[in-house]
Amino acid sequence: MGEFELIRQYFAAAHCAQAGDGVVLGIGDDCALLAVPAGDQLAISTDTLVAGVHFPAISDPFLLGQRSLAVAASDLAAMGATPLAFTLALTLPEVRADWLQAYAQGLNQMATQCGLALVGGDTTRGPLSLTMTVFGRVPAGLALTRSGAQVGDLLCVGADLGKAAGALPLVLGERTAAAELAAPLLAHYWSPPPQLALGQALRGKATAALDISDGLLADCGHIATASRVALRLELERLPLSAALQGLLGLDGARTAALTGGDDYVIAFTLPPSELDGLLAAGWPVHVVGRVEAGSGVTLHDREGVDITPRTRGYQHFRETP
Known part of the structure; x- marks a missing residue:
């Protein structure tokens, strides 16, 4: 199966790939076209999930379809953005119809839940990797950022x-x-x-x-x-x-x-x-x-004693001691 047949069969016909609010042109051209209302700004974020790093190499493809889009859409939530669309860059070690069908179904379900339209992407051969770029809109000046916290909040x-x-x-x-x-x-x-x-x-x-x-x-x-x-x-x-x-x-x-x-x-x-x-x-x-x-x-702790642990969270490139 070729790249374009794969896209047509498993993704382009999905409910989430149909044009909707804010999507002027979706899958099928060199670029998608999005319409952002006057006074809004475009919020964009990209997330990559790699087999063996972000999820087990052997995973239920339906569940993986849900998870791969949900983690990207969460960035829109954190900015206070209204969801518009997303693209998918899919790297596969092989083409398996059953895997692709289940993955596309999970992806479509999460896209529908989030109000996101699939508007394009890419497919390549290689180790399993899923890259989502999500687009949203937010009124100018109202995006939530990391830099506004005030003493007393x-x-x-x-x-x-x-x-x-x-x-x-x-x-x-x-x-x-x-x-x-x-x-x-x-x-x-x-x-x-x-x-x-x-x-x-x-x-x-x-x-x-x-x-x-x-x-x-x-x-x-x-x-x-x-x-x-x-x-x-x-x-x-x-x-x-x-x-x-x-x-x-x-x-x-x-x-x-x-x-x-x-x-x-x-x-x-x-x-x-x-x-x-x-x-x-x-x-x-x-x-x-x-x-x-x-x-x-x-x-x-309850008494106000500082008990901050040394380990604070996950880091991809943490140096080993």
């Missing part, structure tokens, strides 16, 4: 933390667990729901934001650096699911929440005056700390 997250880190040993077959514990953790690992609606609700309210991909401690460091402030995390306030605590115990769940990757939950700073309104509107806002003068990120 609350540090918040948009959901329970650590579920993907808890699921990883299950995904890798290193342990097993009862269905009532494993199912919600595995669901979050393979299909993390991008917090797109929350991101849009935070426009004009949150002062800084990002999505947690490498661990809460590590990623909060990016806000602290960009905003030139210090972030103080409180151990007792970490939101933890019952399934994660049941699998790992309280201490293990806290470690997963602090340093585990792949949460794809929004972390953001918020003026205290905005908290009650967001909670009253039903938004999932969990206060986990505050913004202070200084630099860096610290973790404190």
Whole structure:
């Protein structure tokens, strides 16, 4: 099967590849054409997932289709952007009809859930790798960035933390667990729901934001650096699911929440005056700390003692000691 036949058969005919709001021209030409309303800015992000690094080499292709787009769409959520479209660069070691069919179905399901249209991409032969570029729009001046946190703000997250880190040993077959514990953790690992609606609700309210991909401690460091402030995390306030605590115990769940990757939950700073309104509107806002003068990120126990761990999160190019 040639490249163009592969694209036509498995991707171009999918529901998510049909023109929609904001898409003037999709798959089939040298470039896609997107329409952005006057007064909006275009938000763009690219994510690459590599077999054996970001997911097991042998994975359910349907679930992989969901995950590969969800992690990219999460970047749009963190910026407060409304989703528009995405491209897929797919590198395959071989063409297998059953794999492609299942992957395309999972991809289409997540695209429909997120409101993203597939508008192009590329296919090549090589080790399995999935690269998504997502496009969204946001009113000029209202994009959520990492650089606006202010001393006195609350540090918040948009959901329970650590579920993907808890699921990883299950995904890798290193342990097993009862269905009532494993199912919600595995669901979050393979299909993390991008917090797109929350991101849009935070426009004009949150002062800084990002999505947690490498661990809460590590990623909060990016806000602290960009905003030139210090972030103080409180151990007792970490939101933890019952399934994660049941699998790992309280201490293990806290470690997963602090340093585990792949949460794809929004972390953001918020003026205290905005908290009650967001909670009253039903938004999932969990206060986990505050913004202070200084630099860096610290973790404190109930008595206020600094217990910041040395390991803060995942790094692709960490130097070995």
